[in-house]
Amino acid sequence: MTPTTATAVEAVGIHKSFGPTHALRGIDLALEPGRCLGLVGRNGAGKSTLVSILSGLLQADAGEVRFGGEPAPPAGAVHAWRERIATVHQHSMVVPDLTVAENVFLGRLQQRGGPPGWRPVSWRAVRAEARRTLADWGLDIDAGAPCRKLTIEQRQLVEIARAVASGTRCLLLDEPTAALEHDAVERLFERVKQLTASGVAVLYISHHLEEVFDICDDVAVLRDGELVLSSPTAQLNRERLVAAMVGPLPVREIDESLSRLDLSGARAQQGADHLLEIADLAARSTHGALRGVSLRVAAGEQVGVVGLISSGVVTLGRIVAGADRAESGTVTLAGRQLPNGRPDAALHAGVGYIPEDRRAEGFVGPLSIAENVTMTVTDRLAKAGRGVLVPRALERAAAPLAGALSVAAASLRQPVAELSGGNQQKVTVARALIRDPKLVVAITPTRGVDVASKELLLGALRAAAERGAGVLLATDDLDDIEHCDRVVVLVRGRVAAEFPRDPRAPAPFDRELLIAATEGLDTQQQQEQTQAQQSPSQSQPPSQSQYRNDADRKDGRA
Amino acid sequence: MSEIQDRADTEGEATTGMSTPGNTTGSPDAKGGSDKAGARASADASTGVLAASRPGVLSRLSSRTAQRSPAAVSWIRQAALLPVLVVILIVGATKSDAFFTVNNLVSGVGQQVSALGITVVGESLILLIGGMDLSLEATYGLAPMVAAWLIVPTMAFGSGALLNPYLGILILLAIGAVVGLVNGLLIVKARLNGFIVTLGMTVLLAGVQNGIVHGQSPYELPSAFSYLGSAFVGQVPVSLLVAGAVFAVTGLFLRYHRVGRSIYAIGGNPEAARAAGIKVDRVKIGVYVAGSMLAAVGGLIEAGKVSSVTVQQGYQEGIIFSVFAAAVIGGVSLRGGRGGMFGAASGVVLLGLVQNIIDLAQVSNYWQLAISGAVILFALALARVVGGEASAD
Numbered sequence: 001m002t003p004t005t006a007t008a009v010e011a012v013g014i015h016k017s018f019g020p021t022h023a024l025r026g027i028d029l030a031l032e033p034g035r036c037l038g039l040v041g042r043n044g045a046g047k048s049t050l051v052s053i054l055s056g057l058l059q060a061d062a063g064e065v066r067f068g069g070e071p072a073p074p075a076g077a078v079h080a081w082r083e084r085i086a087t088v089h090q091h092s093m094v095v096p097d098l099t100v101a102e103n104v105f106l107g108r109l110q111q112r113g114g115p116p117g118w119r120p121v122s123w124r125a126v127r128a129e130a131r132r133t134l135a136d137w138g139l140d141i142d143a144g145a146p147c148r149k150l151t152i153e154q155r156q157l158v159e160i161a162r163a164v165a166s167g168t169r170c171l172l173l174d175e176p177t178a179a180l181e182h183d184a185v186e187r188l189f190e191r192v193k194q195l196t197a198s199g200v201a202v203l204y205i206s207h208h209l210e211e212v213f214d215i216c217d218d219v220a221v222l223r224d225g226e227l228v229l230s231s232p233t234a235q236l237n238r239e240r241l242v243a244a245m246v247g248p249l250p251v252r253e254i255d256e257s258l259s260r261l262d263l264s265g266a267r268a269q270q271g272a273d274h275l276l277e278i279a280d281l282a283a284r285s286t287h288g289a290l291r292g293v294s295l296r297v298a299a300g301e302q303v304g305v306v307g308l309i310s311s312g313v314v315t316l317g318r319i320v321a322g323a324d325r326a327e328s329g330t331v332t333l334a335g336r337q338l339p340n341g342r343p344d345a346a347l348h349a350g351v352g353y354i355p356e357d358r359r360a361e362g363f364v365g366p367l368s369i370a371e372n373v374t375m376t377v378t379d380r381l382a383k384a385g386r387g388v389l390v391p392r393a394l395e396r397a398a399a400p401l402a403g404a405l406s407v408a409a410a411s412l413r414q415p416v417a418e419l420s421g422g423n424q425q426k427v428t429v430a431r432a433l434i435r436d437p438k439l440v441v442a443i444t445p446t447r448g449v450d451v452a453s454k455e456l457l458l459g460a461l462r463a464a465a466e467r468g469a470g471v472l473l474a475t476d477d478l479d480d481i482e483h484c485d486r487v488v489v490l491v492r493g494r495v496a497a498e499f500p501r502d503p504r505a506p507a508p509f510d511r512e513l514l515i516a517a518t519e520g521l522d523t524q525q526q527q528e529q530t531q532a533q534q535s536p537s538q539s540q541p542p543s544q545s546q547y548r549n550d551a552d553r554k555d556g557r558a
Numbered sequence: 559m560s561e562i563q564d565r566a567d568t569e570g571e572a573t574t575g576m577s578t579p580g581n582t583t584g585s586p587d588a589k590g591g592s593d594k595a596g597a598r599a600s601a602d603a604s605t606g607v608l609a610a611s612r613p614g615v616l617s618r619l620s621s622r623t624a625q626r627s628p629a630a631v632s633w634i635r636q637a638a639l640l641p642v643l644v645v646i647l648i649v650g651a652t653k654s655d656a657f658f659t660v661n662n663l664v665s666g667v668g669q670q671v672s673a674l675g676i677t678v679v680g681e682s683l684i685l686l687i688g689g690m691d692l693s694l695e696a697t698y699g700l701a702p703m704v705a706a707w708l709i710v711p712t713m714a715f716g717s718g719a720l721l722n723p724y725l726g727i728l729i730l731l732a733i734g735a736v737v738g739l740v741n742g743l744l745i746v747k748a749r750l751n752g753f754i755v756t757l758g759m760t761v762l763l764a765g766v767q768n769g770i771v772h773g774q775s776p777y778e779l780p781s782a783f784s785y786l787g788s789a790f791v792g793q794v795p796v797s798l799l800v801a802g803a804v805f806a807v808t809g810l811f812l813r814y815h816r817v818g819r820s821i822y823a824i825g826g827n828p829e830a831a832r833a834a835g836i837k838v839d840r841v842k843i844g845v846y847v848a849g850s851m852l853a854a855v856g857g858l859i860e861a862g863k864v865s866s867v868t869v870q871q872g873y874q875e876g877i878i879f880s881v882f883a884a885a886v887i888g889g890v891s892l893r894g895g896r897g898g899m900f901g902a903a904s905g906v907v908l909l910g911l912v913q914n915i916i917d918l919a920q921v922s923n924y925w926q927l928a929i930s931g932a933v934i935l936f937a938l939a940l941a942r943v944v945g946g947e948a949s950a951d
Contacts, residue, residue: 321833343833344832344836355830361827361830361833363830364826364830365827366826366895375823375831375834376835378816388814388816389815389816389819
């Protein structure tokens with residue numbers, strides 16, 4: 001560690017609001033040269049906003065960012081910011097068709113002499129410089145290769161090389177390991193340690209708490225826009241860190257009356273045959289890879305599948321709904337195997353699909369509410385097999401569900417594009433439920449939806465389960481799973497843990513345990529305690545509940 | 559549930575009525591409007607929604623007061639050309655006494671525009687699914703060329719096969735279907751770019767059209783083959799009746815058939831359509847096939863009109879420009895999912911009228927193109943002014 005006195009980056013009293021949402025409430029944060037600071041917090045805690053402000057993409061409402069004691073350049077002065085701080089994003093920001101060398105010097109290619117504005121790029125110098133930078137950091141990457149040919153890991157290294165080549169002394173790593181395999185993560189850590197050893201200040205943002213303990217010297221915890229904990233990592237244990245992230249349980253008024261409802265009727269059916277059987281599902285996907293997931297859902301059962309965004313929960317839901325293809329493994333619904341990657345076949349087999357991204361897949365903006373809601377049942381509404389649809393019949397068919405979900409609109413003829421986000425989501429949910437599906441696949445169904453609508457949407461899922469449908473609820477929001485009968489945690493594409501509902505506890509699922517499990521901490525011990533208290537019938541064998549044990553690591557390397 | 563049904567109905571009426579902004583504010587002078595609003599509020603309360611009713615009020619306010627009611631927008635988009643057509647009719651009447659006669663408008667213009675019109679239906683369908691097809695003009699020339707070549711004797715530049723003309727029409731349709739199928743497969747299944755695929759197809763087909771007859775134009779088409787393009791029922795050309803029927807049937811199909819509705823869904827958001835279980839690829843390929851077959855029928859009518867298939871028909875005339883122009887000024891979006899047959903038909907009529915006026919006014923041949931281009935740009939601009947933001951993208 002280089003002995004330096006000045007802080008590399010300092011944020012003082014940062015406030016930021018988006019409309020009524022107060023995203024950051026007076027954040028003070030300091031990055032010391034040669035140290036790695038871990039920034040953790042749950043979704044919506046304000047991490048992304050803070051990163052955007054620290055990298056100059058957003059202007060804070062109040063407060064100041066200082067670099068080495070000097071005030072930061074104005075927001076938007078991209079080049080000035082890049083000289084002071086560089087960001088490596090979760091998703092690769094290299095230009096795939098350019099060479100490694102050009103990517104390393106993107107935006108600041110060395111030029112030869114000539115009149116200002118007409119200086120030609122000196123490719124020889126660019127290549128030589130890039131080669132030197134790569135060699136300095138021991139990166140075994142061909143500077144002349146197009147980035148398209150690199151692995152995700154190598155592309156990330158190119159981004160880091162770009163950052164250090166710009167001469168910055170501050171590096172922001174935004175969930176850099178989300179797309180990496182275990183051994184690649186370890187190699188990345190070596191690089192980060194190399195960087196800090198040379199005096200660079202690193203801000204490391206991650207959902208994986210064990211990584212924070214591995215690599216960060218200090219930890220800062222954000223919760224609801226406030227810095228609730230800041231301490232050297234050595235003085236912390238996992239329990240304290242998770243507790244700081246979760247905070248006290250949120251008070252939820254609307255929900256209380258709902259949670260008192262007796263759901264024993266629904267659960268009585270659980271012993272019945274398995275409605276949905278997922279066996280050894282594996283897939284590569286931009287939504288997160290799956291590495292052999294098996295899961296069962298009974299009729300009338302609500303199963304929550306939770307995990308981080310990249311953990312594969314979304315992919316699992318998409319494959320069951322036919323939106324993505326599996327590489328291996330099977331999905332069987334009511335005894336019949338679903339064809340791979342066929343949303344129409346899944347629909348007709350009885351799958352109702354609530355997609356993750358409603359704008360991309362949930363509705364057709366220019367078409368009316370009635371048409372969107374009835375889109376999955378046109379075959380039933382069409383007259384006498386001739387395919388004729390009468391607009392009034394569509395409205396009549398859509399009205400009950402639109403009413404039950406209280407879609408707020410001028411009329412059912414209003415284009416869905418004109419509705420608010422929450423109402424668009426209700427249309428998407430109605431579209432999935434109107435066919436009376438045997439299985440509802442809901443992916444992050446309440447994302448970006450206000451509290452009241454949230455309860456309505458979750459209530460609609462519960463109602464479907466009470467009618468005997470199975471519900472597969474894939475989400476990264478722990479509030480969504482409160483009505484679930486069982487929760488399965490995915491970590492990096494594998495089932496890491498499973499929690500049955502605890503009917504006696506005030507909260508049906510232990511949030512701390514769940515969060516610890518989603519963050520990939522070793523939950524075996526804690527889970528065994530849970531199992532001892534509860535019915536053991538639905539639990540996974542312990543070998544599967546353990547994540548990142550030694551055997552697993554060897555698998556990752558092999 | 560009946561309460562909700564009522565709610566939907568009353569709101570529907572209020573929307574289509576759209577003349578009483580009072581019922582959004584609940585001001586006392588809007589008779590009945592405030593009652594409905596009250597009923598709506600109680601309906602909301604009965605379903606136990608607290609916060610959710612507020613965005614509804616907001617969206618109602620913005621959609622009514624800011625501009626037109628949502629239900630009216632698509633109609634306005636389609637009808638945007640009507641005022642332009644009125645202006646053109648007036649201009650035409652002042653330019654020539656012969657303009658406002660049945661003989662000119664029905665027999666003349668009617669026959670002029672029907673071949674183009676049927677092709678525009680094909681292109682509109684393809685535009686609605688978010689695609690584009692430049693090769694319709696070449697299909698419009700090639701399909702009747704092959705059929706005519708197989709039908710007429712060698713001395714009329716035929717192949718000598720002397721095929722039955724009805725069989726020839728079947729072959730014409732089959733050529734349209736095959737071209738559409740190849741386009742559709744290349745674009746949808748092989749994921750090639752539609753612009754380049756159909757551009758290449760255009761040149762290929764036009765080359766075949768030229769090649770099989772060595773640049774000659776088969777003539778002496780049998781009457782069965784040229785019937786559609788040349789026959790009249792009283793003063794009304796059969797081609798106009800056919801074109802009108804094609805527009806009407808396609809319009810009804812798009813509005814009331816589940817496949818027609820899925821065309822809008824696919825054009826509006828293909829991923830959402832797929833997630834809703836619509837067989838997107840199949841519908842798209844089907845639309846390419848239907849579009850090319852319609853273009854072949856258009857070509858059949860054009861050939862019948864002049865009782866010959868010229869080498870120029872289609873590609874060398876460059877009719878694709880008129881096809882796109884008619885569809886787009888008629889409100890069919892190049893981005894897919896928006897527009898309809900009424901608008902497309904008005905676009906076709908507009909182009910026909912402009913050409914007719916130019917002919918009647920005896921404008922110099924050298925300047926005809928420039929004038930029709932200028933009129934199309936003008937019509938597009940005017941349609942946007944009348945139809946608002948979304949009507950001309």
